[in-house]
Amino acid sequence: MFEVIGERINTSRKLVQAAVAERDADYIIDDVKKQQDAGANYIDVNAGARIGHEEEDMKWLLNTIQPVATVPLTLDSPDPAILEMAFQMVEKIPMINSISLEKDRFDTMMPFLEGKECKIIALCMDDTGMPNSSDDIVGRGKTLVEELNKIGIPTDCIYIDPLVQPISTDSNKGQMVLDAVRDMKAAFPRVHITGGLSNISYGLPQRKIINRTFVTLMMNAGMDSAIIDPLDSKIMATIRTADMLLGKDNFCMEYLKGVRAGVIES
Numbered sequence: 001m002f003e004v005i006g007e008r009i010n011t012s013r014k015l016v017q018a019a020v021a022e023r024d025a026d027y028i029i030d031d032v033k034k035q036q037d038a039g040a041n042y043i044d045v046n047a048g049a050r051i052g053h054e055e056e057d058m059k060w061l062l063n064t065i066q067p068v069a070t071v072p073l074t075l076d077s078p079d080p081a082i083l084e085m086a087f088q089m090v091e092k093i094p095m096i097n098s099i100s101l102e103k104d105r106f107d108t109m110m111p112f113l114e115g116k117e118c119k120i121i122a123l124c125m126d127d128t129g130m131p132n133s134s135d136d137i138v139g140r141g142k143t144l145v146e147e148l149n150k151i152g153i154p155t156d157c158i159y160i161d162p163l164v165q166p167i168s169t170d171s172n173k174g175q176m177v178l179d180a181v182r183d184m185k186a187a188f189p190r191v192h193i194t195g196g197l198s199n200i201s202y203g204l205p206q207r208k209i210i211n212r213t214f215v216t217l218m219m220n221a222g223m224d225s226a227i228i229d230p231l232d233s234k235i236m237a238t239i240r241t242a243d244m245l246l247g248k249d250n251f252c253m254e255y256l257k258g259v260r261a262g263v264i265e266s
């Protein structure tokens, strides 16, 4: 079934940033518990927003979250040194967020990942920037899978992030990423597809309806994970319903469970 990576522990969010600055452990613990109760399969932890404080903030967050975490963590940083430090600290096998084809990042992350047991998010980004076509996304995705396979990371531990881009700047950006996901899953049936969704609606009003509709289309194309806010009950209900309609929910058990719990309603 679809895997939800809870995005809320991110210092780019004002209240989280304040809680981290004040070392307010209760706020963070409460938020993590809420995400887990809402069905998060991973908790993303991103301490990047307080410039110059990422290392100490990440350490504090991990020490604060781990005693209450019932699910594994997604360690989210562009800095390989932060990821390496965080990897040493976690008890459960984590998801690393992320590697990309940007040369500096790729060259430092590959030796670090070699022989490690973990899940890895791989961004379809290289030194020329964001992908410009679905073939671009698929080409980069294939390179990432092949290179990670070579250092012993199995395909089913790889989560390709195709990098969703705003539809407001180019009306083709939705179809571009949908085609890429379909082609990527055809080439590598065992690979996972994940990513942030909300970029699709950037610059448009009423963003949540766009994000919800888009996740349904992306799931049909083969997306099986996303970095979202699990406390957004409407997108969670949409995901569970789409999982059922795509044949991922035997006997509609999870759907019915959600209805009985009051988290899925018309």
Ligand code: THG
Binding pocket: 007, 008, 010, 012, 013, 014, 015, 046, 076, 097, 098, 121, 161, 195, 196, 197, 198, 227
């Ligand atoms: N791919 C991968 N990792 C990622 C992203 C991605 N990590 C970070 C980000 N994108 C996903 N995480 C978040 C976390 C919080 C918010 C959005 C994405 C968020 N944004 C509010 C907004 O935009 O309105 C913020 C405001 C606030 O509360 O201050 O909450 O794409 N691999």
